[in-house]
Amino acid sequence: MSSSQLLKGILEGCLLALIAERETYGYEMVEKLAAYEFTMVSEGSIYPLLLRMKKEGLVTTTSKALPSGGPKRKYYQLTPAGKEALNEFKTRWSAISSSVDNILRRNQS
Amino acid sequence: MTLSKASQTFLDNLRVYLFASNKKEEEVKDLLEELEDHLYEAEQNGKSIEHIIGNSPKAYMKEVEAEVDKDGRFWILYMPMIILGAFAYLVMDKVLDNDRSYSMLSLIGNPVVFIVSILGLFGLYRYNAANHVSKKIEMIGYILFSIIQFSLFIGLLFADNYIESPIFTITPAANTAFISISFLVFVGLAIFSKTWFVVVMPILFFIPQLISRYIQISENTELVFLFCILLGLAAYMFWEAKRMN
Numbered sequence: 001m002s003s004s005q006l007l008k009g010i011l012e013g014c015l016l017a018l019i020a021e022r023e024t025y026g027y028e029m030v031e032k033l034a035a036y037e038f039t040m041v042s043e044g045s046i047y048p049l050l051l052r053m054k055k056e057g058l059v060t061t062t063s064k065a066l067p068s069g070g071p072k073r074k075y076y077q078l079t080p081a082g083k084e085a086l087n088e089f090k091t092r093w094s095a096i097s098s099s100v101d102n103i104l105r106r107n108q109s
Numbered sequence: 110m111t112l113s114k115a116s117q118t119f120l121d122n123l124r125v126y127l128f129a130s131n132k133k134e135e136e137v138k139d140l141l142e143e144l145e146d147h148l149y150e151a152e153q154n155g156k157s158i159e160h161i162i163g164n165s166p167k168a169y170m171k172e173v174e175a176e177v178d179k180d181g182r183f184w185i186l187y188m189p190m191i192i193l194g195a196f197a198y199l200v201m202d203k204v205l206d207n208d209r210s211y212s213m214l215s216l217i218g219n220p221v222v223f224i225v226s227i228l229g230l231f232g233l234y235r236y237n238a239a240n241h242v243s244k245k246i247e248m249i250g251y252i253l254f255s256i257i258q259f260s261l262f263i264g265l266l267f268a269d270n271y272i273e274s275p276i277f278t279i280t281p282a283a284n285t286a287f288i289s290i291s292f293l294v295f296v297g298l299a300i301f302s303k304t305w306f307v308v309v310m311p312i313l314f315f316i317p318q319l320i321s322r323y324i325q326i327s328e329n330t331e332l333v334f335l336f337c338i339l340l341g342l343a344a345y346m347f348w349e350a351k352r353m354n
Binding site: 025026027030042043044045047048049051052055072073074 | 136139140142143144146147150151156159160161162163169172173175176177178
């Protein structure tokens with residue numbers, strides 16, 4: 001697994017978590033990621049990922065017209081399968097992060 | 110709502126790239142709209158395009174390409190049409206020579222050359238869209254492509270003279286029917302594809318042949334003719350690439 005693939009798996013988990021909070025759209029997700037200092041990937045790389053998540057049935061989308069006019073904006077919602085995937089990610093992540101932390105801490109001392 | 114030139118160019122290139130990669134039109138449209146919305150908001154906030162798509166447009170295009178579904182219609186719908194078109198050209202070519210016999214080699218070779226040409230052209234469109242190619246290099250690419258394509262057709266004609274393969278000769282009545290069908294195929298393809306490609310190609314190929322049949326011309330003039338056809342073809346492909354945006 002290359003480092004970018006690893007990062008994408010993590011990004012997917014984070015996107016699921018953000019969408020779980022409330023329905024949201026691409027640019028808003030990127031702003032939230034940036035607020036949490038998750039800036040390791042370029043902004044545009046969320047879109048191919050969101051497309052895949054939609055195909056896997058983790059999210060659904062609805063298009064809403066903007067008050068200012070112009071093209072419609074696509075909002076994402078979590079499906080039950082998406083919620084399940086988020087829970088799995090949380091479990092996996094806490095296991096991985098605590099074990100990696102432990103190893104690195106022992107390595108330092 | 111207006112985007113910067115860099116962003117608009119990128120979106121245009123991405124569209125051509127995905128189109129030439131034979132991706133589902135609906136998915137492509139959806140994704141491009143979403144990206145356009147994002148780029149617009151990002152620009153309002155003073156972000157550069159590199160911030161959105163990373164430093165390599167090509168890498169980003171490949172990333173997107175991996176997730177968008179292929180359009181199965183290409184093989185089911187377009188391929189038979191390409192083969193039909195190839196036969197129509199063959200019929201026209203034979204008509205000009207007053208010839209009613211078809212060799213196995215030309216019947217198989219013609220569609221093969223057509224398919225190779227179209228896949229090659231798609232490859233060229235993809236390359237130009239994903240890489241920073243100057244106008245000059247782009248034009249040279251189309252000219253080279255035209256030369257190769259033309260050589261394939263000429264090569265096939267030569268091969269047909271030297272290699273023996275089973276010959277099918279049709280009756281004059283069948284010939285008339287073939288000509289009518291070919292004509293309908295040209296018109297149908299032009300209307301369906303909404304491009305002049307299928308009309309421009311036979312004009313470029315057959316008009317010089319017609320002229321040379323009625324007027325005695327020297328070999329030098331023929332070479333000039335050939336060069337004009339190639340330039341015409343290259344210019345047309347260049348124009349078509351721009352039009353797709």
